[in-house]
Amino acid sequence: MIRKVCVIGWPIAHSRSPLIHNYWIKLHGIEDAVYERLAVRPEDLNETLRSLGDWGFIGANVTVPHKEAVFAALMRHDAVAARLKAVNTVVTTAQGLEGRNTDGYGFIANLKDRARFWRAADGPAVLVGAGGAARAVAAALETEGAPEIRIVNRTHARAVALAADLKLKAARVFDWDEMGEALAGANLLVNTTTLGMKGERDLDIDLAPLPEAALVTDIVYTPLETGLLKLARVRGNPVVDGLGMxxxxxxxxxxxxxxxxxxxxxxxxxxxxxxxxxxEGN
Structure with missing residues (x-):
């Protein structure tokens, strides 16, 4: 019997999760497994979750726009998913389907892999944006020991709500025109918005107040080097692209x-x- 896993989204053709997981399946010689894409309209999501087992799926990944809806549909969650109110991984357990969230883990693991000198505890982290990705990153940075998380967002109330909902112990919210104050003395700058993504305008900010030793990263990975990362690299900051996340x-x-x-x-x-x-390297 084939053990099937899928990634659920709408649309889903762009997902590279099958490429990643099928590479590992082949590498480890798992002959009874396959990873597929499953295009699921929002109105069909609940029925799809109920039917996964009947269709032979032992688990799933979840991508936009379903992460929050899958959280709401499932009765069981791990601690991270419960905090974020979003699910990106579904696992079959003896008690039924369990929703988990590994986005924050992926973010931290990427930084540790690509910038091994970096330590979250070494100074404040600046997050640009206050959407779903910012929630995962903020929670992960707090768990990792960041002494302060500075959230900069164009909509002040949304940034305040993010900090309150996650019960961040050391969060500060800055308005967009306070970007320079937020960057001063920072250890890490993270763009959690879609600005800089292919087809979007660049995140245009003045990095002058940011220490040159501060690590700069972007959750965007198309293009691999966003405008922000190029600007940071040229001025001498260490940078990490978003693909590793x-x-x-x-x-x-x-x-x-x-x-x-x-x-x-x-x-x-x-x-x-x-x-x-x-x-790379060519």
């Missing part, structure tokens, strides 16, 4: 489904980049 967030789910903990390697990164038409 996608790769690392996949690790805990694969382990839960198949009992093997895969590794994010240079070969896997090159495989996904090639699918994007990017060949």
């Amino acid at each position: 996608l790769l690392h967030q996949a690790v805990p789910g694969f382990e839960a489904w198949f009992g093997l903990r895969p590794r994010v390697t240079a070969e896997l990164r090159a495989l996904v980049l090639a699918d994007m038409g990017i060949f």
